[in-house]
Amino acid sequence: GENVEQHPSTLSVQEGDSAVIKCTYSDSASNYFPWYKQELGKGPQLIIDIRSNVGEKKDQRIAVTLNKTAKHFSLHITETQPEDSAVYFCAAKTSGNTPLVFGKGTRLSVIA
Amino acid sequence: DTGVSQDPRHKITKRGQNVTFRCDPISEHNRLYWYRQTLGQGPEFLTYFQNEAQLEKSRLLSDRFSAERPKGSFSTLEIQRTEQGDSAMYLCASSRFPGQGKSNQPQHFGDGTRLSIL
Numbered sequence: 001g002e003n004v005e006q007h008p009s010t011l012s013v014q015e016g017d018s019a020v021i022k023c024t025y026s027d028s029a030s031n032y033f034p035w036y037k038q039e040l041g042k043g044p045q046l047i048i049d050i051r052s053n054v055g056e057k058k059d060q061r062i063a064v065t066l067n068k069t070a071k072h073f074s075l076h077i078t079e080t081q082p083e084d085s086a087v088y089f090c091a092a093k094t095s096g097n098t099p100l101v102f103g104k105g106t107r108l109s110v111i112a
Numbered sequence: 113d114t115g116v117s118q119d120p121r122h123k124i125t126k127r128g129q130n131v132t133f134r135c136d137p138i139s140e141h142n143r144l145y146w147y148r149q150t151l152g153q154g155p156e157f158l159t160y161f162q163n164e165a166q167l168e169k170s171r172l173l174s175d176r177f178s179a180e181r182p183k184g185s186f187s188t189l190e191i192q193r194t195e196q197g198d199s200a201m202y203l204c205a206s207s208r209f210p211g212q213g214k215s216n217q218p219q220h221f222g223d224g225t226r227l228s229i230l
Contacts (some may be wrong), residue, residue, distance in 0.1 A: 031215060032215065034219070043222050046219070047220050053155035097160075097167055098168075100155075105153070
């Protein structure tokens with residue numbers, strides 16, 4: 001089955017700097033890659049997703065890139081703010097009845 | 113969208129007791145998923161429904177776990193004879209049925225039920 005590795009496990013950045021979180025996946029049939037933000041005591045919140053037919057997607061300060069050949073995808077957050085501090089999860093999924101498989105998460109701390 | 117709603121938010125029980133959690137999905141979503149999340153880990157898939165049909169179950173879902181979605185709307189997850197290892201956050205998510213040209217639809221999560229076994 002699918003296996004998703006996520007790095008780093010913790011990341012500290014100064015406010016205003018950029019943050020990059022990287023994930024690799026094992027199943028070449030995976031074609032859907034969402035990113036979630038989870039704040040303390042809350043459920044994961046979808047922040048952006050990308051499908052395998054595109055290489056990059058942007059939404060304001062957030063962007064995701066996908067390299068299908070290397071089987072890795074990355075989350076980029078620019079101009080970080082203290083409210084970006086949370087745990088971020090990447091995930092991967094193939095088509096059909098297969099489950100969404102999550103990475104172990106990255107705890108991002110934005111220092112004011 | 114009112115969002116995915118889960119009840120209760122917290123449940124503390126003694127080992128050996130039965131517990132039941134409820135999930136109300138986003139109203140127009142016909143797919144509903146259950147996940148389990150332990151400290152420092154990502155959510156792990158347990159099972160999912162399309163309308164009232166349970167289509168997939170993980171090997172994590174032991175015989176003590178049962179999930180239902182009788183009318184294709186809300187769902188319940190029951191754990192019988194709880195064990196220490198069942199302590200976790202139980203998350204519910206919902207999504208639309210994949211439309212033409214899109215094999216996957218975004219899954220939206222509730223805030224979970226945190227289960228603590230004494």
